[in-house]
Amino acid sequence: MNDMNTLNEEFAQPVEASSAKTDTRTKLIMGGAGLAFVGLVAWAGMTVFGDSASSSSGVSPLANANAANKGSDVVLASIDGMKVTEMEVGGLLQSGVDKAIVIDRYINKVIAAELGRKMYAEEAQATLQAAEREVLSTLYTTRRMEDLRKGVSDEEVKTYYDANVLDQNFQLWKVSYYLSVDANDVQKTLASLKKGDKDAEEQLKPLIEQGDGFAAASALPYNLGRVVSKMKKGEYSEVLQLRNGLLILKIEDSKKIDKPKMEDLKQDIVQALAMQKFNEELEQARRKAKVELG
Incomplete structure (x- = not known):
C-alpha cells in the first residue's frame, strides 16, 4: 500500500469497476472555512515589487516615503552648506529615537x-x-493603494x-480513505466496506490528521473536495x-460553521479589491511601456 503523501496528482477521477486500469482544477477563491480568504487578501507590509526593503538605519523606504509626504522643511542642521530638514529624517524621528x-x-x-x-x-x-527607484516605487505603491481603498464602494x-464568500466554503468534512495500487484489492475492499466489514473499516486512515480532522472541501488534497462535496x-x-x-x-462526518458577515470581512474585501485594481x-502601464531587455 502506498502512502498518501507519495501521490502528486492534480485531481482524482472515478474509475468503473470494469476498467480499474484506465489511465486517469476547480479553484475556489474562498477556502478552509474562510481562513484562506484572510491569507489571500492580507497585505502584511508587502508590495508587488517584493519584500519591503530596509535601510541600514532600520527605517524602511516606506517610512521615509511617508515621512517625505508628511514632514516639514524645517532645517535641523547644515553641513558644508547642505541642509538637513525635518522632512528628510522624518522616518527616523517616527521610529521613536x-x-x-x-x-x-x-x-x-x-x-x-x-x-x-x-x-x-x-x-x-x-x-x-537604485535607491531613488526603490523609494519612489514604495511611495507609489503606498499612496496609490490608499487612494484605491478609499475609492472602493459599498456596492x-x-x-x-456575494461572489466569493460562499456557503459551501463553510461546510467542513471529516474524511477517511483507503489507498492501494492493486485494482482487484481496492474493488474487494470497497465491496467489503459497503457490507459493513469491520476489518475493512479498520484499514481506513484519516485524510486530514491535524486538529479534529475537519476541513473545507477546497482545502482537501489532490482536489478531492469536488468529490467529497457531493457525498x-x-x-x-x-x-x-x-x-x-x-x-x-x-465521509465520516460533516458540519457547518457560521459564515462571516459582510461587515466583518469588509476591510479585507476592500483590500482585495484595491489590490486587484492596483495590479490591473x-x-x-507596463503594456504601454517600451521594455527592452539587455
Missing part, C-alpha cells in the same frame, strides 16, 4: 554619503538611481462578498484513480 541623537547620527551619514559620492562616483550614481464590496455522511466514493494509486473515500493599473 531621540531627536538630538537622530540629528547627530544623520550628520555622520551625510558626511559619509558625500565621501562616497566623491571617491566612488560611478558606483554612487548607480546606487543613487463593490457586496458584489465581491453524504457515511457514504463511500467509487474507486478514484490517482497517478500512483487507487483511492476510496468515506500597473499591468496596463
Whole structure:
C-alpha cells in the first residue's frame, strides 16, 4: 500500500469497476472555512515589487516615503552648506529615537554619503538611481493603494462578498480513505466496506490528521473536495484513480460553521479589491511601456 503523501496528482477521477486500469482544477477563491480568504487578501507590509526593503538605519523606504509626504522643511542642521530638514529624517524621528541623537547620527551619514559620492562616483550614481527607484516605487505603491481603498464602494464590496464568500466554503468534512495500487484489492475492499466489514473499516486512515480532522472541501488534497462535496455522511466514493494509486473515500462526518458577515470581512474585501485594481493599473502601464531587455 502506498502512502498518501507519495501521490502528486492534480485531481482524482472515478474509475468503473470494469476498467480499474484506465489511465486517469476547480479553484475556489474562498477556502478552509474562510481562513484562506484572510491569507489571500492580507497585505502584511508587502508590495508587488517584493519584500519591503530596509535601510541600514532600520527605517524602511516606506517610512521615509511617508515621512517625505508628511514632514516639514524645517532645517535641523547644515553641513558644508547642505541642509538637513525635518522632512528628510522624518522616518527616523517616527521610529521613536531621540531627536538630538537622530540629528547627530544623520550628520555622520551625510558626511559619509558625500565621501562616497566623491571617491566612488560611478558606483554612487548607480546606487543613487537604485535607491531613488526603490523609494519612489514604495511611495507609489503606498499612496496609490490608499487612494484605491478609499475609492472602493459599498456596492463593490457586496458584489465581491456575494461572489466569493460562499456557503459551501463553510461546510467542513471529516474524511477517511483507503489507498492501494492493486485494482482487484481496492474493488474487494470497497465491496467489503459497503457490507459493513469491520476489518475493512479498520484499514481506513484519516485524510486530514491535524486538529479534529475537519476541513473545507477546497482545502482537501489532490482536489478531492469536488468529490467529497457531493457525498453524504457515511457514504463511500467509487474507486478514484490517482497517478500512483487507487483511492476510496468515506465521509465520516460533516458540519457547518457560521459564515462571516459582510461587515466583518469588509476591510479585507476592500483590500482585495484595491489590490486587484492596483495590479490591473500597473499591468496596463507596463503594456504601454517600451521594455527592452539587455
